[in-house]
Amino acid sequence: MNDMISPDVLARQLKIVGTRPLRPDGVDKVTGRAQFGADMHLPNMLVGKVLRSPHAHARIKSINTSKAQALKGVKAVMTSADLCDLPSEFVPAGEMMVNFKDMTRNVMAREKVLYEGHAVAAVAATSEAIAAQALALVEVDYEVLPHVIDVEEAMKPDAPLLHDDMFTIGVEPTPKKSSNIAKRVEFGFGDLEAGFAKADVVVEREFTTKPVHQGYIEPHACVANVSEDGQAELWCTTQGQFIVRAFCSKLLGMEVSQLRVTASEIGGGFGGKTVVYLEPLALALSRKACQPVKMVMSRSEVFQASGPTSGAKIWVKVGATKDGRITAGDALLKYQAGAFQGSPVQPGAMCAFAPYELENVRIVGFDVVVNRPKVAAYRAPGGPIAEFAVESVIDEVAMKIGMDPVEFRLKNAAKEGTRAPYGPKFGPIGLVQTLQAAQAHEHYKVPLKANQGRGVASGFWFNIGGETCASMNLGEDGSVALVVGTPDIGGSRASLSMMAAEELGISLEHIRPMIGDTSSLGFNFLTGGSRVTFSSGMAVVEAARDVIAQLRERAAKIWEVPVEEVEWSEGQARFTGSGEAKSLSLAELAATAGKTGGPIIGNAAINATGAGPSLATHLVDVEVDPETGKVTILRYTAIQDAGKAVHPSYVEGQMQGGAVQGIGWALNEEYIYDDNGHLENPGFLDYRVPVCSDVPMIDTVIVEVPNPNHPYGVRGVGETPIVPPMAAIANAVSHATGVRFTDLPMSPPRVLDAIEAKQAA
Amino acid sequence: MAKHHVTTTVNGDTVEFLCSTEQTLLDVLRDELFLTGSKEGCSSGDCGACSVMLDGRLVCACLVLGVEAEGREVETIEGMADGDNLHPLQRKFLEHAALQCGICTPGILVAAKALLEQNPDPTETEARYWLAGNLCRCTGYDKIVRAVLDAAAEMRAAAGKGAARKSRSTKQPAAASA
Numbered sequence: 001m002n003d004m005i006s007p008d009v010l011a012r013q014l015k016i017v018g019t020r021p022l023r024p025d026g027v028d029k030v031t032g033r034a035q036f037g038a039d040m041h042l043p044n045m046l047v048g049k050v051l052r053s054p055h056a057h058a059r060i061k062s063i064n065t066s067k068a069q070a071l072k073g074v075k076a077v078m079t080s081a082d083l084c085d086l087p088s089e090f091v092p093a094g095e096m097m098v099n100f101k102d103m104t105r106n107v108m109a110r111e112k113v114l115y116e117g118h119a120v121a122a123v124a125a126t127s128e129a130i131a132a133q134a135l136a137l138v139e140v141d142y143e144v145l146p147h148v149i150d151v152e153e154a155m156k157p158d159a160p161l162l163h164d165d166m167f168t169i170g171v172e173p174t175p176k177k178s179s180n181i182a183k184r185v186e187f188g189f190g191d192l193e194a195g196f197a198k199a200d201v202v203v204e205r206e207f208t209t210k211p212v213h214q215g216y217i218e219p220h221a222c223v224a225n226v227s228e229d230g231q232a233e234l235w236c237t238t239q240g241q242f243i244v245r246a247f248c249s250k251l252l253g254m255e256v257s258q259l260r261v262t263a264s265e266i267g268g269g270f271g272g273k274t275v276v277y278l279e280p281l282a283l284a285l286s287r288k289a290c291q292p293v294k295m296v297m298s299r300s301e302v303f304q305a306s307g308p309t310s311g312a313k314i315w316v317k318v319g320a321t322k323d324g325r326i327t328a329g330d331a332l333l334k335y336q337a338g339a340f341q342g343s344p345v346q347p348g349a350m351c352a353f354a355p356y357e358l359e360n361v362r363i364v365g366f367d368v369v370v371n372r373p374k375v376a377a378y379r380a381p382g383g384p385i386a387e388f389a390v391e392s393v394i395d396e397v398a399m400k401i402g403m404d405p406v407e408f409r410l411k412n413a414a415k416e417g418t419r420a421p422y423g424p425k426f427g428p429i430g431l432v433q434t435l436q437a438a439q440a441h442e443h444y445k446v447p448l449k450a451n452q453g454r455g456v457a458s459g460f461w462f463n464i465g466g467e468t469c470a471s472m473n474l475g476e477d478g479s480v481a482l483v484v485g486t487p488d489i490g491g492s493r494a495s496l497s498m499m500a501a502e503e504l505g506i507s508l509e510h511i512r513p514m515i516g517d518t519s520s521l522g523f524n525f526l527t528g529g530s531r532v533t534f535s536s537g538m539a540v541v542e543a544a545r546d547v548i549a550q551l552r553e554r555a556a557k558i559w560e561v562p563v564e565e566v567e568w569s570e571g572q573a574r575f576t577g578s579g580e581a582k583s584l585s586l587a588e589l590a591a592t593a594g595k596t597g598g599p600i601i602g603n604a605a606i607n608a609t610g611a612g613p614s615l616a617t618h619l620v621d622v623e624v625d626p627e628t629g630k631v632t633i634l635r636y637t638a639i640q641d642a643g644k645a646v647h648p649s650y651v652e653g654q655m656q657g658g659a660v661q662g663i664g665w666a667l668n669e670e671y672i673y674d675d676n677g678h679l680e681n682p683g684f685l686d687y688r689v690p691v692c693s694d695v696p697m698i699d700t701v702i703v704e705v706p707n708p709n710h711p712y713g714v715r716g717v718g719e720t721p722i723v724p725p726m727a728a729i730a731n732a733v734s735h736a737t738g739v740r741f742t743d744l745p746m747s748p749p750r751v752l753d754a755i756e757a758k759q760a761a
Numbered sequence: 762m763a764k765h766h767v768t769t770t771v772n773g774d775t776v777e778f779l780c781s782t783e784q785t786l787l788d789v790l791r792d793e794l795f796l797t798g799s800k801e802g803c804s805s806g807d808c809g810a811c812s813v814m815l816d817g818r819l820v821c822a823c824l825v826l827g828v829e830a831e832g833r834e835v836e837t838i839e840g841m842a843d844g845d846n847l848h849p850l851q852r853k854f855l856e857h858a859a860l861q862c863g864i865c866t867p868g869i870l871v872a873a874k875a876l877l878e879q880n881p882d883p884t885e886t887e888a889r890y891w892l893a894g895n896l897c898r899c900t901g902y903d904k905i906v907r908a909v910l911d912a913a914a915e916m917r918a919a920a921g922k923g924a925a926r927k928s929r930s931t932k933q934p935a936a937a938s939a
Contacts, residue, residue, distance in 0.1 A: 661901075
């Protein structure tokens, strides 16, 4: 169906797309009226709580819930026995894959607990205090097993095994001995040896990064309500109500039609709310208790038991000629998956060298399980750490050949027609334009002082499309109820209603956008992969064109003329045939719809294809305090190709937010474990995300190289901004100190150690 | 144990509630009074999503017990707008697109209002340090700080006009009597 959408609209004069109207859901969010996950309250509602493993790795010998069950006020107790065990089957969730065998074990441990915080039982009671008391009465007999936290330790042949049945996929022949290495991936082409032989300069480095959490401010929360006949309602904070329905119905053995999922307002997700944790437990408890059950994670549960992204060990080697042409690139990525397979090593491997046009390139990746929480998607999953390593080496190569790092990137930049390291050729992309904008930016020319450094890095992310529906219900007064199926995580109701208004030719205030529950639309893939303004935008445009086609038919019927002689422009049906000019407005046609054929509804049900990769270049100036090792961000400029910025303020917001999350990743954020595999910093005091006083204003430059596959040229913009910051900052800190930083985070003690080691040398 | 009976003032209205000893003010606001505009992000005073005013002082409602509200005045996000007239900070947050997901927004608005009551003309640095107790994971703070500074400027201008009007109106009768 996408072929009905043509880029001809790119040429037309836009009235609404590209402007900055107030967001339609704004007032609810500044008055406290907006209902998030934990804000739902139902009569007769119980409180659900989860018992979690105190061990990083242990066999569950037995669970006895009888004492908990007997406590007054306890209405239901559940364990893994109340969920379906499922065979191994991979299905997509965002850019990541999920496996139902693993999912049912991750939401509730079966044979073993595999990380501290792993759920083992859950209760529902009439109060939180009783629920907590009940958890203390659940008796779990554990056989504690040796655990492994570090990715390279986990890859050793004698490492403690998490899964006896894990035989590395992607190596020939398949190993006979099980290991913690779930998968090996490889991408690339050309002749590496010949490439490196042509190089005048070769730089080879090893990097380490720590797992970091998405850090959404709203903890996971849901309310489940299962009736005596099995029909179920679920309210939850999620990036995809349809995938929650799909996952939960699998885990509970229900038909999808029996479960209606409503996405609450979502208080941040960044990929972390593309999976389920509490939802199946709340449904199981509610099914047992026949009462509504509300469950909300504490902040420590969010850190211990919901997915961070992978920490990694990465090796990169790049060769280049003196005149600045990269001759070969080689990378080895070892990603922690957490307790179950499925780290984002594959997208990481695909992204690593994607900003460059290379003749000889190879990326090898390993997906490795360790006794940590199972990773979930986090903004451009896998890309940021792979590109951190590559962009750091690129900077060092440029330094060694004495070339400006932006110039060096321009000489090697991927462009339309470049073959990506993972195979396909790029369509139009905007990396060169972002680099040129960086070069021309006043920021790039400001002189630096002592202990200050400037860093540059580029970044790539694919973006995705996928199954998407939209429904446009024309009211009898000509106003429009727009229903989409992708939760609005950062302003998409604004961008989608803007495209709807642009198509229909009516003003924005006549459109009320809503996020439909799972019974109101066909299946929608989740909000992820920067796909919403792209995919739901495409569906909205198609639904609007469906409405317009019907409106033209109605006008033709009223005028008794062929529909071909009726055109739609500026919110009016206009007669174009010979004779007197006539027109009917959308409101007039809507008012008579009942008499001209019935209500008018525009629908779209598409599989959106042709997502456009988004590329970015970031500039950062830092100052390093040589006495404390503290890094201060002095100035930051993010430049990105948006394709078309439908609402530029929210595009800037994505760029600024991604940059600041990247600043946290670069400088402070990390999961810290003790020797027993216990997370030592499961709170915002010790897991330090950037606060307002940590950062300067984040300047933005939006570049627009239209995506020819979208009616308005839209690319996704949400994920790419978190890709360049770590390398840009590491490069800046390296230039400020004269020490190359290869380990994240560059926290004050680490930076100070490096400075002192250099002074001692 | 029997619950405590507490009488307090919330957004100008007298309210009574029953709470257990361990319930925080945030629990009471959200679960007993159904004022869910104040959010729970951490329950340890680190994220600021539950920021409210208690007798004119900015506090994290998760660090105050419900019983401590007895006889005191609580102001929450639900009391910030005056009827359908949004507070300048609320308006400026919308105009500047200073929110994405919006979960931190109520707490940040309450905290920013407290700032402007103490310091009507904050510098960017002062605003940033004042808001350092309110985490936002979406925006990178840029548009939040701009919205706060812009609201401050608008409120100063309005106060200036108001003050000018007031000084004129006090002068006129004086002149008349002279």
